[in-house]
Amino acid sequence: xxxxxxxxxxxxxxxxxxxxxxxxxxxxxxxxxxxxxxxxxxxxxxxxxxxxxxxxxxxxxxxxxxxxxxxxxxxxxxxxxxxxxxxxxxxxxxxxxxxxxxxxxxxxxxxxxxxxxxxxxxxxxxxxxxxxxxxxxxxxxxxxxxxxxxxxxxxxxxxxxxxxxxxxxxxxxxxxxxxxxxxxxxxxxxxxxxxxxxxxxxxxxxxxxxxxxxxxxxxxxxxxxxxxxxxxxxxxxxxxxxxxxxxxxxxxxxxxxxxxxxxxxxxxxxxxxxxxxxxxxxxxxxxxxxxxxxxxxxxxxxxxxxxxxxxxxxxxxxxxxxxxxxxxxxxxxxxxxxxxxxxxxxxxxxxxxxxxxxxxxxxxxxxxxxxx
Amino acid sequence: xxxxxxxxxxxxxxxxxxxxxxxxxxxxxxxxxxxxxxxxxxxxxxxxxxxxxxxxxxxxxxxxxxxxxxxxxxxxxxxxxxxxxxxxxxxxxxxxxxxxxxxxxxxxxxxxxxxxxxxxxxxx
Numbered sequence: 001x002x003x004x005x006x007x008x009x010x011x012x013x014x015x016x017x018x019x020x021x022x023x024x025x026x027x028x029x030x031x032x033x034x035x036x037x038x039x040x041x042x043x044x045x046x047x048x049x050x051x052x053x054x055x056x057x058x059x060x061x062x063x064x065x066x067x068x069x070x071x072x073x074x075x076x077x078x079x080x081x082x083x084x085x086x087x088x089x090x091x092x093x094x095x096x097x098x099x100x101x102x103x104x105x106x107x108x109x110x111x112x113x114x115x116x117x118x119x120x121x122x123x124x125x126x127x128x129x130x131x132x133x134x135x136x137x138x139x140x141x142x143x144x145x146x147x148x149x150x151x152x153x154x155x156x157x158x159x160x161x162x163x164x165x166x167x168x169x170x171x172x173x174x175x176x177x178x179x180x181x182x183x184x185x186x187x188x189x190x191x192x193x194x195x196x197x198x199x200x201x202x203x204x205x206x207x208x209x210x211x212x213x214x215x216x217x218x219x220x221x222x223x224x225x226x227x228x229x230x231x232x233x234x235x236x237x238x239x240x241x242x243x244x245x246x247x248x249x250x251x252x253x254x255x256x257x258x259x260x261x262x263x264x265x266x267x268x269x270x271x272x273x274x275x276x277x278x279x280x281x282x283x284x285x286x287x288x289x290x291x292x293x294x295x296x297x298x299x300x301x302x303x304x305x306x307x308x309x310x311x312x313x314x315x316x317x318x319x320x321x322x323x324x325x326x327x328x329x330x331x332x333x334x335x336x337x338x339x340x341x342x343x344x345x346x347x348x349x350x351x352x353x354x355x356x357x358x359x360x361x362x363x364x365x366x367x368x369x370x371x372x
Numbered sequence: 373x374x375x376x377x378x379x380x381x382x383x384x385x386x387x388x389x390x391x392x393x394x395x396x397x398x399x400x401x402x403x404x405x406x407x408x409x410x411x412x413x414x415x416x417x418x419x420x421x422x423x424x425x426x427x428x429x430x431x432x433x434x435x436x437x438x439x440x441x442x443x444x445x446x447x448x449x450x451x452x453x454x455x456x457x458x459x460x461x462x463x464x465x466x467x468x469x470x471x472x473x474x475x476x477x478x479x480x481x482x483x484x485x486x487x488x489x490x491x492x493x494x495x496x
Contacts (some may be wrong), residue, residue, distance in 0.1 A: 054383045061387055061478060110383055116477030 005254050030210040053106045060125040126157045144174040155184025163188045170196035186215045191224035204237040231257045237265045243272040247279040255280045262292045274303040309338035336367045373489050376400045378408035378422040391478045405429025420448045440465030
């Protein structure tokens with residue numbers, strides 16, 4: 001102990017600092033080298049895994065065409081549980097949870113880009129590697145994020161056999177879980193999947209409505225039932241979505257139900273009912289919607305006038321001329337546009353109004369220019 | 373025929389390469405827009421299949437470059453996502469010759485590419 005103290009006492013303060021600094025630099029250098037070595041090793045392992053996963057997926061994509069066997073043999077192979085030959089190297093690392101995660105990510109990405117036989121093969125490979133069980137485990141987890149991801153994976157991979165497990169989540173408290181479950185159900189069941197609207201008690205956001213309509217647009221159109229019931233839902237967003245469905249799928253038989261939505265307390269529902277009425281118009285549409293004009297918001301009044309513009313009926317001229325004279329400038333412009341859309345509408349407009357008077361002169365000039 | 377595939381998704385790139393090589397084409401691959409532009413000048417492919425979204429230069433820039441520099445000598449097919457009608461229209465305005473929407477079947481892509489190339493031969 002004394003020797004140790006003696007050897008230090010022989011050093012100046014600067015010497016001690018230099019020694020400490022040198023040791024620190026060496027330690028830091030060693031740490032950096034070790035860290036780089038570990039990162040490098042991990043990266044090269046990941047790259048190797050990614051290559052193995054990609055090769056397996058690519059072989060699965062082209063599996064059928066690579067089989068030179070007869071169709072009967074192929075059918076037998078399809079009926080077997082293990083369809084795709086899995087290389088030994090993959091079999092060894094398959095239990096590793098990190099590899100399974102990577103494999104799942106790669107398969108999901110590939111599935112989203114493929115259709116036809118390739119897509120079916122990827123689905124089968126997903127099952128064969130029991131990645132559906134991993135996704136199910138995520139669904140059963142307590143974390144809403146993992147739950148949503150698991151449901152999303154099951155949906156993308158079209159694991160329709162888990163429909164009953166996913167269905168209750170379509171009305172989950174968690175927005176993300178709910179959205180993913182609704183998307184998954186549509187992927188499993190197509191238009192039938194819309195049944196989740198029967199019990200939807202949470203709002204279906206505008207964004208989700210767009211996503212559902214996009215998803216449905218990819219399916220062959222079929223006659224589906226339920227809209228009538230959804231139009232009477234106590235969830236306003238379900239009513240709005242049902243009106244969009246009626247409009248997009250030209251459900252003329254629902255016209256009366258759409259018109260009854262013009263009585264709804266929510267102005268957004270009424271707005272969508274006006275748009276649907278425009279799409280499903282009949283001979284009585286003008287009189288049907290005009291009954292509600294007086295009591296509605298200005299936005300909805302504008303929408304009603306646009307329906308009249310679309311109808312181009314001379315019968316609506318007195319009403320439109322009245323709006324042009326009496327209402328706000330925004331409604332005046334909309335009415336003027338609707339009037340000029342009617343045959344001889346411009347003449348009628350100029351006959352009724354002194355065209356030199358502001359703002360009428362400006363509006364008439366504008367709508368006439370737009371018409372040209 | 374010489375085909376350049378420009379796609380930043382490695383798996384998709386390899387899948388397309390595998391399928392089109394099987395059809396007897398010579399395949400060049402680019403993993404980003406910049407690499408694609410370099411390869412166009414050095415390899416002079418007959419056809420370029422390009423993804424829209426790529427690092428450095430987008431598929432749109434590649435279409436624009438091809439039409440400006442090579443006029444109609446090099447044909448171009450764009451790969452676009454579902455519901456990207458505006459993007460497809462813009463690509464056509466810039467001079468794209470055809471488009472394929474993701475998701476797609478690799479076999480369908482092969483048929484479409486071969487039919488497209490056969491059409492090119494007939495008009496040449």
